[in-house]
Amino acid sequence: MNTNTNLVLACIDGSALTEAVCDYSAWIAQRVDAPLKLLHMIDHHHEAAAHLDLSGNIGLDSQQHLLDELTAAEQQLSKLRLQQGKQLLQTAKERVIQNGIAEPITNQRHGNLVEALIELEDSLRVLVIGMRGKVHENQPDKLGAKLESILRSLHKPVLVVNGAFKAPQRIMIAYDGSKAADKAIDMVATSPLYKGLTCHLVCVSKDDSERQQLLQAAANKLTAAGGIEVITEHLPGKPEQVLCDYQNQHAIDLTVMGAFSHNRLHDLVLGSFTAKMLLNTHKPLLLLR
Amino acid sequence: MLFLSKKQDWLGNIRGDVLAGLVVALALIPEAIAFSIIAGVDPKVGLYASFCIAVITAFIGGRPGMISAATGAMALLMVTLVKDHGLQYLLAATLLTGVFQIIAGYLKLGSLMSFVSRSVVTGFVNALAILIFMAQLPELINVTWHVYAMTAGGLAIIYLFPYLPGIGKTLPSPLVCIVVLTGIAMVLKLDIHTVGDMGQLPDTLPIFLWPEVPRTFETLQIVFPYSAALAVVGMLESLMTATIVDDLTDTASDKNRECKGQGIANIGAGLLGGMAGCAMIGQSIINIKSGGRGRLSTLCAGVFLLIMVVFLGEWLSKIPMAALVAVMIMVSIGTFSWVSIIKLKEHPLSTNVVMVSTVIVVVWTHNLAYGVFVGVLLASLFFANKISHFMVVESKLDEASNTRTYLVVGQVFFNSADKFTAAFDFKEAVEKVVIDLHRAHFWDISSVTALDKVVIKFRREGAEVELIGLNEASSTIVDRFGVHDKPEEIEKVLGGH
Numbered sequence: 002m003n004t005n006t007n008l009v010l011a012c013i014d015g016s017a018l019t020e021a022v023c024d025y026s027a028w029i030a031q032r033v034d035a036p037l038k039l040l041h042m043i044d045h046h047h048e049a050a051a052h053l054d055l056s057g058n059i060g061l062d063s064q065q066h067l068l069d070e071l072t073a074a075e076q077q078l079s080k081l082r083l084q085q086g087k088q089l090l091q092t093a094k095e096r097v098i099q100n101g102i103a104e105p106i107t108n109q110r111h112g113n114l115v116e117a118l119i120e121l122e123d124s125l126r127v128l129v130i131g132m133r134g135k136v137h138e139n140q141p142d143k144l145g146a147k148l149e150s151i152l153r154s155l156h157k158p159v160l161v162v163n164g165a166f167k168a169p170q171r172i173m174i175a176y177d178g179s180k181a182a183d184k185a186i187d188m189v190a191t192s193p194l195y196k197g198l199t200c201h202l203v204c205v206s207k208d209d210s211e212r213q214q215l216l217q218a219a220a221n222k223l224t225a226a227g228g229i230e231v232i233t234e235h236l237p238g239k240p241e242q243v244l245c246d247y248q249n250q251h252a253i254d255l256t257v258m259g260a261f262s263h264n265r266l267h268d269l270v271l272g273s274f275t276a277k278m279l280l281n282t283h284k285p286l287l288l289l290r
Numbered sequence: 291m292l293f294l295s296k297k298q299d300w301l302g303n304i305r306g307d308v309l310a311g312l313v314v315a316l317a318l319i320p321e322a323i324a325f326s327i328i329a330g331v332d333p334k335v336g337l338y339a340s341f342c343i344a345v346i347t348a349f350i351g352g353r354p355g356m357i358s359a360a361t362g363a364m365a366l367l368m369v370t371l372v373k374d375h376g377l378q379y380l381l382a383a384t385l386l387t388g389v390f391q392i393i394a395g396y397l398k399l400g401s402l403m404s405f406v407s408r409s410v411v412t413g414f415v416n417a418l419a420i421l422i423f424m425a426q427l428p429e430l431i432n433v434t435w436h437v438y439a440m441t442a443g444g445l446a447i448i449y450l451f452p453y454l455p456g457i458g459k460t461l462p463s464p465l466v467c468i469v470v471l472t473g474i475a476m477v478l479k480l481d482i483h484t485v486g487d488m489g490q491l492p493d494t495l496p497i498f499l500w501p502e503v504p505r506t507f508e509t510l511q512i513v514f515p516y517s518a519a520l521a522v523v524g525m526l527e528s529l530m531t532a533t534i535v536d537d538l539t540d541t542a543s544d545k546n547r548e549c550k551g552q553g554i555a556n557i558g559a560g561l562l563g564g565m566a567g568c569a570m571i572g573q574s575i576i577n578i579k580s581g582g583r584g585r586l587s588t589l590c591a592g593v594f595l596l597i598m599v600v601f602l603g604e605w606l607s608k609i610p611m612a613a614l615v616a617v618m619i620m621v622s623i624g625t626f627s628w629v630s631i632i633k634l635k636e637h638p639l640s641t642n643v644v645m646v647s648t649v650i651v652v653v654w655t656h657n658l659a660y661g662v663f664v665g666v667l668l669a670s671l672f673f674a675n676k677i678s679h680f681m682v683v684e685s686k687l688d689e690a691s692n693t694r695t696y697l698v699v700g701q702v703f704f705n706s707a708d709k710f711t712a713a714f715d716f717k718e719a720v721e722k723v724v725i726d727l728h729r730a731h732f733w734d735i736s737s738v739t740a741l742d743k744v745v746i747k748f749r750r751e752g753a754e755v756e757l758i759g760l761n762e763a764s765s766t767i768v769d770r771f772g773v774h775d776k777p778e779e780i781e782k783v784l785g786g787h
Binding site: 045054058060061064071 | 306309310313314316317448449451452458459460461462463464465534537538539540571572575576578579580581620621623624625627628629
C-alpha cells in the first residue's frame with residue numbers, strides 16, 4: 002500500500018491549538034484507519050526586511066556583498082526555525098503515538114501553507130487544522146490568517162479545531178437541502194468515521210413542508226447506512242445563532258456542514274455563513290466541500 | 291491580472307518600505323537630473339518621468355521592490371533624437387516604446403532573456419557603469435580646481451559617512467554629500483556650475499500633454515528606430531534587474547508582467563512630459579539594502595520624489611554639479627561588476643571574449659542593444675563551436691567482403707557538418723560502405739545534406755552504400771519540441787548515449 006495517499010493531514014505550527022489538532026487527527030486516523038501525517042511549514046515571509054541600513058550608497062560589488070549578507074542572515078534564521086519545527090514535530094509525533102497511531106509520518110517543508118496544501122491535495126483524505134494560528138493566537142474574534150484561503154482552495158474535508166480534544170459522541174449535521182448539504186450527507190453515510198455516533202440532523206429554515214421532506218430523506222439515507230443513530234430537528238431562526246444554541250443545548254461535540262458554497266463576491270456582499278459559524282461555534286467544525 | 295497584487299506585496303513591510311522609499315527618492319533626484327542632462331533635455335523631463343514610471347510600476351510591475359525610473363541606459367539612446375528633432379519627438383518615441391513593450395509582454399518575449407548568458411549580463415552592467423562614468427566627464431573637463439576638490443570631497447562623504455557611529459546608517463550619505471556641498475558652494479559663493487544652469491526644474495505637478503508632433507508617416511519613420519532600441523534596452527535592463535532582485539530577496543517575479551508594466555509606465559511618462567525609462571540596477575540594490583521589499587517602496591520613492599522636487603525646486607537649482615557628479619560616480623562604481631575583472635583569469639577565454647566584446651561594442655556605439663546583440667551572437671557561436679567537438683567518426687574495414695563500416699557518434703549540425711564530411715575516406719577503393727548512424731544526432735537540414743553528399747560521393751566511386759539507424763539519428767530534426775519534452779521521449783531520442 003502506498004502510504005502517501007488517503008492521508009489524514011494535521012497542520013502543526015506550535016500555537017495553542019496544536020495539541021488539540023494532534024488529538025483530533027489521531028482520533029480520525031484511528032477511526033477511518035488511514036495513515037496520519039504531521040505537517041509543519043516554515044514560511045519565510047520574505048516580504049519583510051530583517052534589518053535596515055539607510056546609508057543609501059553603493060560601492061565595490063555592493064550587489065554581491067548584499068546578497069552574501071542577506072543569505073547569511075536568512076540562513077541563521079532558517080536554521081533556527083528548522084530546529085524549532087523539528088522539535089514541534091517530535092512533540093506532536095510522541096503525542097499521536099501515545100494516542101495509538103503506530104507510525105505517524107512527519108513532514109517539514111518551506112513555503113506558504115496554502116500552496117503546499119494545494120500540492121498535497123490529491124494525497125489528502127482529511128485535513129485537520131487549528132482555527133487560528135500563531136498570528137491570531139490571542140484574538141478569539143479573529144479567524145486564522147490563512148484559514149479561509151485554505152478552505153476555499155481545497156476540495157477535501159477539513160476539520161477546523163478550536164478547543165481541547167473531547168472524543169465526539171454526538172455530532173450535528175447542519176442541513177439546508179442544498180446540493181452541497183446532500184453531498185455532505187452522502188459522505189457521512191459512507192464514511193466509517195461516524196459509526197456508533199449519535200447524529201443530530203438539524204435544518205434551520207422558515208419553509209416547512211418541502212424542507213421537511215428533504216430532511217426526512219436525508220435522515221433515511223443516514224439510517225440506511227447503518228451504525229448511526231439519527232435525530233432530526235427543524236427549527237426557525239437565524240441559522241448560525243440557532244445552530245450554536247442547539248450545539249450547547251444538546252452537548253454536541255462536532256458539527257458537520259458544507260462550506261463556502263458561494264463565491265467570494267456573494268460572501269463579500271452578504272457575509273459568509275461558514276465564516277459566521279466558524280466565529281460563533283465553540284466546537285470543532287468538519288467542513289465538507 | 292495586471293492590477294492584481296497580493297496584500298503582502300503592499301503591506302507586508304510597511305516601515306521598511308516607507309523608509310527605503312524615502313532613501314531611494316533622495317537618490318533618484320540627482321540621478322534623474324543627471325540622466326536628463328545626458329539626454330539633452332531639461333531636468334524636469336527626467337524628474338517627471340521618474341515619478342511617473344516609479345508610481346505606475348509600483349502598481350502593475352511584475353517585480354515588487356524593484357525601482358524603475360529615468361535611466362542612463364535609455365538616456366544615452368535618445369541623445370541624437372533630442373538633438374535633431376527636439377523634445378516633442380522624444381515624448382512621441384516614449385509612447386511608442388511603451389506600445390512595443392506591452393506587445394512584447396503579451397507575446398511573452400520575456401522568456402527570450404534565457405538567451406542572454408551570464409557573461410553578456412556582466413558585460414551589460416560593466417558597459418552601463420562605464421557609460422554613466424563617461425557621461426560625467428564633461429563636467430570635469432575645463433573646470434577650476436574647486437570642482438575637483440568638491441567632487442573628491444563628495445565621494446569621501448558618500449563612502450565614509452556611513453562609518454560614523456550613531457548617525458552613519460540612519461542618514462543616506464549621498465544626501466549628506468549633496469547638502470554639505472551645496473552649503474559650501476553657497477557660503478563660499480563659488481562660481482561653479484549648478485543644476486539650475488542645466489535647464490528648467492519642475493515647478494508644478496506634471497500635466498497631461500499629447501506630444502506636439504505632426505501625425506504623419508514621416509514622424510513614425512523618425513521615431514520608430516529610437517523606440518525599438520529603447521524598448522529592447524528597457525526590457526533588457528528591467529528583466530536583468532528583476533533577476534537581481536529575485537536573487538537578493540529569494541522570491542519570484544513575473545517577467546512578462548514586468549514587460550507590460552514597463553510599457554504602460556512609459557506611455558504614462560510620455561503623456562506627462564517625461565522621457566522613457568526602465569528598471570534601475572543601482573537604485574533597486576539601494577532599495578533592497580535600505581530594507582525595501584514590497585510595492586509600497588516603489589510607490590513611496592515616486593511620490594516622495596515628486597513632493598520634494600515640487601516643494602524644494604528652488605533649492606535643487608542651487609546644487610552644484612560637482613555634488614551630482616560625485617553621486618553619479620558612486621552609481622557607476624556600484625553598478626560595475628568589479629569581481630568580473632578578477633574572474634577574468636579564472637573564466638574560459640570564450641566567456642571573457644563575450645563579456646569584453648559586449649562592453650566594447652556598447653562603449654563604442656553608446657547603444658546597449660547592439661552590445662547585447664553582439665554578446666548573444668558570440669555566445670551562441672562559441673556554444674555551437676563547443677558542441678561541434680562532440681562528434682567522432684570511427685571506421686573499420688572488413689577485408690573479406692571489402693566493406694568499410696563507419697560508426698558516427700555525436701552531434702551533427704551546421705557547424706560540424708564539414709567535419710562530418712571530412713571524416714570519410716572517399717579515395718579508398720571499397721565495394722561496400724556501411725554508415726552506422728544509430729549513435730549520431732542530426733540536428734538540422736545541413737547535417738542531412740552533408741550525409742546526402744557523402745552517400746552520393748561514395749556511389750560515384752562505385753561503392754554500394756548502406757545506412758543504418760538513420761531514423762533514430764534524424765529524430766532530433768523536429769521544430770516542435772513540445773512533443774519531446776517528456777522524460778521518456780527525451781530518453782528515446784537521446785538514448786544512444
